Amino acid sequence: MGVMIAAFMRGVTRLNDVVGRWIALLVFAMFAFLLLEVGFRYLFNSPTVWTNELTQMLFGIYAVMSGGYIMAHRGHVNVDLLHSHLAPRKRAVLDIVTSAVFFIFTLALLWFGIDMARESMSSWETSYSAWNPPIWPVKLAIPVGTALLVLQGLVKLLEDIAVAFNLDYYTPEESDSEGEQL
């Protein structure tokens, strides 16, 4: 049982890590497309219909897919006034309690994100701009990104449970306990 939980936790964290490392590279694409548009418009006086919209779509995916990766790296900021005075076990108990609020938000978002994506995919929705690209993949990114976040939240919950009740499927590493240095 413990082995399986540990494997699940490692698997989710690794998945988020891989996804994050790839999605992070989208910043190069956004940069390139914006620059391209400026070039086309300013140098050749022929703005494109697709660069800014494509940049926009990439940005949407980039932003919404970041949730799980950031959670895995303790990057969602919080107020640590109380946290910094608590012993690890008490902190874990507190985090277990407040995780209810986390799950209420992310599960509501997941539910309606799926709903929204399904509706969009039922008509293979396009943007109806001048370029008119399909936008359902961007809407689909909402439930996918949220699911990654929910999974990572589950990992965090399992960690907290392990710490709070001294279970042996997880031992916190030192570097893991505080926000890492950027």
Added chain:
Amino acid sequence: AAPAAAQDTVTWKVQSHWPGSSSSYTDSLGRIKRVLEERTDGRLKLQLYEAGALFKAKETFNAVSRGILEMGTISPSYAQDKVSLAGIASGLPFAFRNVWEAAYFHQNMGFEQMLRDEAAEHGVYWATDKVYPTEMVVKNPIESWEDFTSLKIRSSGALQNFLTEAGAAASYIPGGELYTALDSGIVDGAHWGASQGAYSMGLYEVAKYHVQPALNIAGTDVIIVSQKALDKLPEDMQKIVKDALNEQFWVRTNEYQYKERITLAKAIAEQEVQVNVLPDEVQDKLVATAQKMWDEEGKRSENAQKALDMLKSYLSDLGYL
């Protein structure tokens, strides 16, 4: 659900696609709110929300369709993936030449009913708020075809395609950056409604030429009501709502025309704006390009083809084709 009892008070949440400062927010939504409250003796109240307060403009149709919102205002283009006629409703370039022609097409030739039928499939009652022109403002007057084709224009949607096809360089810039873009010369023309829209966005501060004729004339503002919410009202109130919406179209179309003229006159007097009538040569070429593009809209659905054929025969009757 059972219809509400006759004496119950019902409050509808209404999401606008206009900001609160827009004249239409008070003139259209304020009016319908007042009229409905009066005629139902206060049994139906509208709680108005400004653009973006609860839902972004493009999400309002979905929210009304799901019955989360009871009412909303949109531009037909925000419902294009649901309503195949939305493209024609948001305006084919250089089709109508006068506002009354578009009004007649909607109300007397049955186009409004066709829209209403399509929207009904999504649980939405469709009522065009008004028909009005979309007109451009430019920094330098257009005096020749060359002037037109060397323009960089801020545009969106179907008109962006049209202007590009016609040879200008049309690009999309979000509303928040439009003023800066015009001011610094990233674009040298833009359309945001007609004179009231341009005035409200401060565009006349940086672009002094108001171009006529209109790029299109269309039912660009629509009031949508959730069928679910409508069905919950007692019969007499349902009738009051529908009648008020029908009346709204005529009142607002006329009033809007008046305000367009007043605003343009004010811009001319106070901000030294000039009306730039496109030379015949330019107009002819634009009309030719436009007509080639209309056929695209017909390809969306059988219904759209039917509406397009109806439009073309109407324009022939008017002697324009």
Added chain:
Amino acid sequence: MSIEVLTLLFFGALLFFLLLGLPLAFVLGGVSVVFLYFTWGFDSFYMVASQIWGTMESFTLVAIPLFVFMAMILERTGVARDLYRMMHLWCGGLRGGLALGTLGICAVFAAMVGISGAAVVAMGTIALPSMLERGYDKSMALGVINTGGGWGILIPPSILMILYALITGVSVGQMFAAGIMPGILLMVLTAIYIIVRCHLQPELAPALPKEERGTWPEKLRALRAVLLPIGVVVMVLGSIIGGITTPTEAAAMGVLGALISAAVYKQFKWSILQEAAIRTFKLTGMIMWILFAAHAFSAAYQSMGAQELIEGLMNMVPGGPWGIIIAMMVIVFLLAMVLDPVGIMLITLPVFMPIVESLGFDPIWFGILFVINMEIGYMTPPFGFNLFYLKGIVPPSITMKDIYKSIIPFVIVEIIGIILIMIFPEIATWLPDLFF
């Protein structure tokens, strides 16, 4: 339940869960969902998903990853470090010299961006490590970045000012012009504070020991370090002012400038770029998830009837015209703790503007007060977006408490600035009157 009670519960729940240590994004989102459930029902959760979609579609936010990426590259390649070394050599004798230099860079950065989150994070990246390395007190370093990074919405271009103009119907050009002098005023006041404070407590901002101040040839050689940053600034500002790009696209010019700088430093390496990209992803995502939830929160609060609350409050305010203006400032300041700027404007301006105009005040002047106040709201404890953005980039040794403490004197300085602008409206209105 009345909106007054709802407001207390809503904001109370927010503060409660924040203090318990749940990340801001999830507190905002979770509390919104719970309150939506009780006031509007299960189906209204669709609004949360819909607001997130709307935020993803907001083009002006694309500037955030690009400006952060630019800052990351400048920092990692050593361009920023050399810039601070140069400043230290030249202002070595002046106590607080680096803080003053940072303030100047902040002002330049503010002229490049129209939104505030990007500026705070980018300046934190560039300036914070350099100041801490040189023994600056962390309160001083954090305070300067928090306050200066916030000027992005006051010094044009500013998305907030455009929005204010759109909602109230005043001229965008006049708003932009009106922001310049108050921006300079705040800069001067903050600079005076830094100079006086560092003079009284030299340990906050240690001067460079005499023997390390370098010879003239060394100083002159160090000057080369400003060339690249100036080049980047010229590329960004030049392309905005010259009509080549919109402010959002200008962010891409900034990245281009940073990449050229990296090449000049012979640091144009995949490993460096990749690391910069990943750190950019982390920070942008942090900001964006806060924004996602904040937009849902604003929408939830508005659906509960926030505007009625403001109307009710305004009817209760005693104290004549000035009492009303001050009450409005306090309301904006309080709302800025928890709501995004668009939400604040949508809730308050329709109520405020008719009153402001009927009292005979200049809406442009009021707009400047409004924007500064919002900015102060974003940087004051216990709650403000800038505080959280800053927390996202600082090393683990710096806690939220450190950030809270650092900001107090800087807030007092900004409040003095706002009082000056209230007493002497000409500070805001002189330039627009001159130009328009």
